[in-house]
Amino acid sequence: MNDALLFLALRLRRNRLRQFARGLRRPKKAIGLLLWIALLGLLVYVQVRTRSAQARTPPEMVFALFGFLLLASVLNGLVQRGLAFLPADVDFLFPGPFSRRSLVLYRVLTLYPFSLLSGAVLYLFLVVSPAEPLPGLAAFLLAQLCALHIQTAVALLAVFLSERVFRRLRRGAQLLGAVLGVGIVFLLVLATSARGGSGRALAALADSPVARILLFPAAAAARVVAAPGLSEAATPLAALLATAAGTLALVLALDVRFFEASLSTSARLATLLSRARRGVPPGTLPEGGAVRSLSAPRLGLFRGAGAIAWKNLVAVRRSGRVLFTGCCFSLLFALPAVLAGRGRPGGAEATGPFALLLVGILPFLMQGYLAFDFRRDADHLAELKSLPVPPLAMAAAQVAVPWLLALSLQALLLLALALLGAVGPGSLALAAAAFPATALACLASANLAFLLFPTRAPAGGTRPNPAGFVLPFFLLCATLLPAVGIYALFDSSEARPAVALGAAILAQYGIDLLLLAVVGEVFRRLDPSTEVR
C-alpha cells in the first residue's frame, strides 16, 4: 500500500486506542467499559458452562450463516453503490495524488480488523466442540474476508447503474434482505429443533453443486468445521484462502471511477453512523421530497413542554416506514413463540405467561425504533436547554411519545394474542396495569443512558457510543429490581398474589417518577458544549 495511506491507517488506529485508554480516566467511560466486560464475561461463562451439554455444531448451521452473510454482502454492495469513506477521506484522499486502486485497497484493509473480529466472535459463540479448532477459526475468518471482498466488488460494479435503476434496486435489495434475514432465522431455529427436517434440507442444500459454486465460501467453511481431522480440513481451507485472495485480486482489478458515487454513499453512511451511535435505527432516515407542514393542535396540552411532545409526534407521523418495520418486528417476535407453544403440552395456557413476558420486554428490544426522544435531539440539546421548560417537564415530554407508541404496539400484540386464545382476561388485566410502568422504566432508562453518554456525529466520527446497548440494560435491571424485591417480600409473607403484584406495580410507578426526575436533572446539568461528543 502507498506509504502515506499506510501511515494514515496505522496512525488513526494508534490514536484511537490511545484516546480510548485516556478516556478511561473519566469515571463514566470506565464504568461503561466495566459494564461491557461484565456482559461479555457473562456471555462467555454461559457459553463455556453449557458447551459440554450441547451437541456439536451442525455444518448446515455454518453454511446457513455464511450463506446469509454472503447474500447480505451482495445486497449491501448493491445498496451502497461506490465505497463509503469518511468525510475527512473525501477531503484529503479524493483530491490527493492516489490511484483509485490504492484507495480501494486502503478502504478494504481498514475494514479488515472489524471483519476478522466479527468472524472470531461468531466462531466463539456458534461453534461447539469442533474436531479441529484452529482450522475452523481460520475458515470463519477467511469466509468473512470473502464476504467483505464480494461486497466491495459489488459496490464498485454498482457504480455503473443509472440513478433510477439504482434506486429501484436499492428498495428491492432492502426488502429482499429483510425477507432473507427472517427466513434464515426461521431456518436456523428449525434446523436446531428436535424435528430436524429443515436441518436435513439445509444439509442437502449445502451439499448441492449449485450451492457449492454460488456460495462456495459458505460451503467450504461448513466443510472445514465438519472435518474430522486436519487432513480433511486442509483442502477446503486452502480453497477458502485461494478464494479470499482471488476475490481481493478481483476487487483491485476493477478500475471503476467511484468518487462521485462514493460522495453520496459516504454522506449517507455518515448520517447513518451518527444515528446508530444514538440508538436510532437506519430506517428512520427522513424520506426525501416535500411534505405538508402540520399545524399544532389548539390544545393546552401542547403548550410549553407539550410542544416537545408535538414535535416528536410530527417525527412519528413522518416515520411511517420505521413504524411499519417496528410492527413487523413485533409480530415476528411474538407470534412464532405463541404458535410454537400451541403444539406443546398445556397449549395456550402454558404459553400465556411466556407470550406476556415477550410482549412486556418488547419496548426494550425495540427501543431503537421508538427513539422519538432525547436520542433524536442529540444535535439540538443546547437549543432544548434554552427553552423555558422545567427539566422534569422536559424529560416527561420527551419520553411521552415513545412511551405511547410502545403501549400502542403492546396493545396490538395483546389483542392478537387474545384473538389467538394465547392470553386470558386475567393476563390482559395484569398487562394493562404493569406494562405502562415497565415501558416507562425502559424508555426512561434508555434516555438516561443517552444523557449520561450523549453522542452526535463529529466530522469524521465513527466512534461507538460507549453506553450502547449495555448501559440501558443495566439501568433497566436496576430500576426493576426494587419492584421485584417488593413482590418477593409480599409473596414470602403469604399475601395473595394479586396484592403482591399490585404492590410491585405501584412501587414501579413510583420508581418511574423518580427516574424521570433523574433524567430531568441529568439534562439540567448537561453541558452540550463539552459533554456531547
Added chain:
Amino acid sequence: MIEVEGFTKSYDGLAAVSDLSFAVQAGEILGLVGPNGAGKTTTLRAIAGILRPTRGRITVAGHELEREPVAAKLALAYVPDTPHPYDLLTVGEHLRFTALAYRIEDSEARAGPLLAELELLEKRDALASTLSRGMQQKLAIACAFLREPRAILLDEPLTGLDPRGIRDMRESIRRRAGAGAAILISSHLLELVEKLCHRVLILHRGARLALGTLDEIRAAAAIHRDATLEEAFFAITERGPSPPS
C-alpha cells in the same frame, strides 16, 4: 496553469454547469463568484478531480485530469468550504501525512514557518477534533500550502477566520500568487474578491455570465466606471445571461 474547456456537469439530465471555459495563468488570482447553486463548488470539485465532467476537458499544469489524474493532482491543492480533518490526527500528523502523500522531502523545514504563519504552531500536537472551526480551516490551508502547489483551489477560504486571520490569509494568498501559483478562489465576499483577485468569473445557474478584470466586468454590466464589484455583480446576475452573439 488551470485550463477548463467546455466543462459541463449534469445530474440526471439537469446541467449543474454547462459549457464553461476559462483559464487561470501562473501567478494569477481568479475570483469565482455567483449566487447559491450557481455551480461554483461543482466546478472546483471537478478541477480537484472529485467529480467527473459529463463533457469537457480540464488540464492542470499541463496534465489532463482525465488521462493523468495523479500527475495533475500532484500539482494541485484543494481547500473545501467546510473542513473535515481527521479528528484522530494531530495538526503535526496531518502535515506529515500530506508530506508523505505528496512526496515532500523537506517537509519539516517547511512545516515550522507555515504553522507560525497560520498561528498553528502551539497546536502542533493538538488533535484536529479539539480545534475550533477557524483553526480547522487554517489546518486545511496549511496542508494545502505545505506542498507549494502550482495550482490552488480555495472554496470560501475565509469562513470561520477572525479579522486578523482574514488579513493574514489575504496576504498569504497574494504571496503564493507572487511565487507563481495559479489561484482560483470561490467566495461570496465580493469586497474581498475585488481587492484580492486579478480577474473575476461570474457564474449563474451553471453558465458563465462574465469573465475579466474589474473594468471588463463593469463594461459587461454596462454601469459607471467607479462601480464596485458588488454593483456590477447584481447588475449582471439580475439581468441574466446575455443572448449569444
